[in-house]
Amino acid sequence: MEKPQEHNQGRGRGDRNHHRSARKETVPSEFQERVLEINRVTRVVKGGKRMRFRALVVLGDKISRVAYGLGKANDVTTAVAKAVNEAKKDIKNVYMIKGTLPYRVQASHKSATVLVKPAKSGTGLIAGGAVRIVLELAGVKDAVAKVLGSSNKISNVVATIQALDSVQPSADILAHRGKMAKPKVEKEVKEIAK
Numbered sequence: 472m473e474k475p476q477e478h479n480q481g482r483g484r485g486d487r488n489h490h491r492s493a494r495k496e497t498v499p500s501e502f503q504e505r506v507l508e509i510n511r512v513t514r515v516v517k518g519g520k521r522m523r524f525r526a527l528v529v530l531g532d533k534i535s536r537v538a539y540g541l542g543k544a545n546d547v548t549t550a551v552a553k554a555v556n557e558a559k560k561d562i563k564n565v566y567m568i569k570g571t572l573p574y575r576v577q578a579s580h581k582s583a584t585v586l587v588k589p590a591k592s593g594t595g596l597i598a599g600g601a602v603r604i605v606l607e608l609a610g611v612k613d614a615v616a617k618v619l620g621s622s623n624k625i626s627n628v629v630a631t632i633q634a635l636d637s638v639q640p641s642a643d644i645l646a647h648r649g650k651m652a653k654p655k656v657e658k659e660v661k662e663i664a665k
Contacts, residue, residue, distance in 0.1 A: 502530045508624050528554035531608020538562040539628050563636045570612030578634035583626035584619040605631040
């Protein structure tokens with residue numbers, strides 16, 4: 472009496488897919504990545520045109536960190552991977568108070584200018600295109616943004632990240648001006664004394 476063969480035995484092929492899936496264990500990343508743009512770019516060489524792909528990726532942890540990266544390669548997946556690696560090298564911290572910016576900021580990159588204003592809690596994000604995605608991934612919950620000038624996604628992303636990076640706590644601004652921040656305790660004591 473012969474033993475019936477198991478399904479995944481035989482010529483060694485039945486178990487192959489199982490090993491592949493076991494090898495591809497995904498490590499949970501603290502950053503979320505969004506591919507904003509994939510362009511096909513060409514370069515003219517002696518033998519004709521050489522086509523490659525360029526990817527624009529924005530990374531963020533939806534708490535206070537954000538970055539962008541550009542990658543170029545012969546295929547899309549490699550271009551995206553290169554962009555993610557470049558983004559991880561230059562992560563910016565965003566200073567926020569209760570999910571919004573403490574004051575209005577404006578930044579320019581090339582011909583693109585981005586204006587980001589704080590908003591009351593519950594307003595949500597009022598922004599368009601690439602600026603909205605950058606603000607979402609940075610963790611900004613309430614803000615109003617306007618793109619002035621160019622509609623180029625790369626320039627708008629860079630300008631938005633520069634604007635978010637320029638936001639500083641009030642104590643740092645006062646220290647830079649050579650002034651001391653007044654403690655809130657004195658103010659409260661004077662109000663109680665009245």
